[in-house]
Amino acid sequence: MPDPNPAALDFLLTRRSRPAKTLGLPVPTPEQLTPILTAAARSPDHGKLEPWRFIVFEGIALRRLGDEARACAKTRGLDAEQADKGAQQFETGHLAVAVIEVQKPSEKIPALEQTYAVGGVCLALLNAALASGWGANWLSGWPSHDRSFMADALGLAAYERVAGFIHIGTETSAPPDRPRPDLSQIVTWCRS
Known part of the structure; x- marks a missing residue:
């Protein structure tokens, strides 16, 4: 029989991103952010390639972006x-x-699997921030996909790209929940 963790499951069943524009001060200190980043970096990683890195932007650095x-x-x-x-x-x-995808050469791990792993890191970072009591939101937008922005503003190499910007701060208002997927429409059970 498995040993359940009802608190963790309840968190996952009720988690809710917070709109980035509603996140205020204070924000996590480096000491508070470190365990959140550590949790994100523990994401599944086929081949132990760690095809990601983090860039933390605050205040003036965000204005520059x-x-x-x-x-x-x-x-x-x-x-x-x-x-x-x-x-x-x-x-x-x-x-x-900024969660940066860093493609690593590998004969065993396709580039697409590395991309999936980085997506997992983004979600883990978002959930770790929420579980730590902060409001958080995963954003992208055209700057995340523009090579000149990635190179000029973020200093990314040609083999790197933005997977997302995870905004973290103090929640100033609670958004209403949104409709969730209807499992009867997206789950197929195969038993024989």
Whole structure:
């Protein structure tokens, strides 16, 4: 018989991301963020490649990313709405962890499996922040996929890319829950 952890299961059944724009101060200190990052780094990792790394942005560094996103949007010819959408997560945020996918050469582990592992790291980071009592949200947007933004603003190499920005802070308002998937529509049971 398994040894259940009802508190952990209840957390997973009731967890809810918090809109990034509702996350205020204070944010985790480095000492408070370290166990959250440690939990995220314990994600399943086929081949023990660790195809990820973290960049923690706070305050002025986030404002700089907002400026870089606006400059990139202008260079790309994006309209004001797109520029705002890409820049505002940085301009209004207080702490964000960029989860960087770092593809590692491997004859055994396909690149796609490494991408899946990094997605697991993002979710684990989000859940660890929530379990620690912080509000958190996983954002991406066009800056996460723009090579010039990744290179110029984040200093990423050609074999690296952004999996997401996990914004963490103090929850200032609780959002209503949203509709959840209907398991009868997405689960197939195969018993024979």
